[in-house]
Amino acid sequence: MSDTFRTAIIGLGSMGYGIAKSCLRAGHVAHGFDVVPSQMERFQSEGGATGALADIAGSLDAAVIVVLNAAQTEEVMFGDNGVVPAMRKGSVILACATVPPAFAKDMEARCNALGIHYLDAPISGGSLKAAKGQLSIMGSGSPEAFAAARPVLEAAAETVFELGDAAGAGSAMKAVNQLLAGVHIATMAEALTFGMTQGVSPEKFVEVISQCAGTSWMLENRAPHIVAGDYTPHSQVNIWPKDLRIVLDIAKSASFSAPITAAAMQQYLAAAGMGLGREDDAAVAKVYARNAGLTLPGEA
Incomplete structure (x- = not known):
């Protein structure tokens, strides 16, 4: 791969920042963009390229979009x-957010109409x-989209699943x-806190x-x-009401009942309602602990 491959990573959260650093290691000219300026400054201090997105977009070989949801993905792609x-023409979008398959198909069609590949x-x-x-990447798109995205895939992923020649299959998986x-x-x-009611410590549970x-x-x-009593977020509680809602919406469109998914989502909604939305998703245990009057490690 030429070291002139130019990539923009849009969304420098915990996943996007890792992808951006991986592209840097692979020799890409990598630009990082985020709504939090300090994240952009941090990335640039570690070797990320400078320049406003509007100024460098035309020079890009690939744009990797690692935002929260479909609405943010569409805004980054086709907003003001x-x-x-x-x-x-011939460059590629890699869309990494969890989105409904129908949305991915729509974005692919809009990109293709402009001569841009969509993965x-x-x-x-x-x-x-x-x-x-x-990372593992659940990819679907045309052979040309995979080819255009290959330098990013090789930089960021250990495993790339090629699930079909059109968008939608990746999002379904x-x-x-x-x-x-x-x-x-x-x-x-649920199991860990249930064990606590029976005298099984969290440490022994894990062992x-x-x-x-x-x-x-x-x-x-x-x-x-x-x-460890450490809820530093590697993956936030707030992710799950969104992602499981997507699952349930897809299930509804397929006339498929997913009662276990619905029950799990209620626990994440309860955790968010307790003010735990920005904590690590393991904090859903605090919902069970509160309801059962249990004290988790690290809590008074």
Whole structure:
């Protein structure tokens, strides 16, 4: 890959910042943009390129959009200062937010009408894997979109699943993943606090269950946060009402009942209602602890 490949990462949150740093390591000329100026300044101090998005959009080979939801994705792409109309033909958008498949298909059509490739590219792996360039990307799009995005994919991902030649399939798979991930975190919290009612400490819960059939990746990743009493957000509680609402909306459109997803979402909504929305999503355990009169590690 030439070291003149030019990438903009729009959205320098925990995942986007890791992708931006991975692109830098791969030799891209990488620009980072965020609504929080300090994040942009931090990235530039670590080697990120300078320049306003409006000024550099026409020089980009790829724009990676790592924002919160479909509305923000559309605003970045086609809003008043949208990046897509300013990009050159043959460049590519990688859209990484969790969005409905129908939205991804619409964005692909609007990009293609302007000669811009679109890769439906939702991501999984968390902030630590993002920082190491070890994400999993559930991609779908035309062969040309994959080819145009390849330098970014190689920089940011350990595994790239090529799920189809049109947008939508990647977002569908991400919805399946988010159903499981969101339910697993909530179920982990339920099991850990249930164990506490029976005299099983959180520390012993992690030691034993992580080596038994009831474990999951989410349990092994999130339960230690509860044991440590550390809710520094690697993935916020606030993500889950949004993502599980997408799952439920897709399910409704398919006349599919998803009662376990709905129950998990209520626990995240309760956590957000307790003021925990910006804490790590393991803080959903505090909902169970409050209701059962339990004291979690690190709490008075």
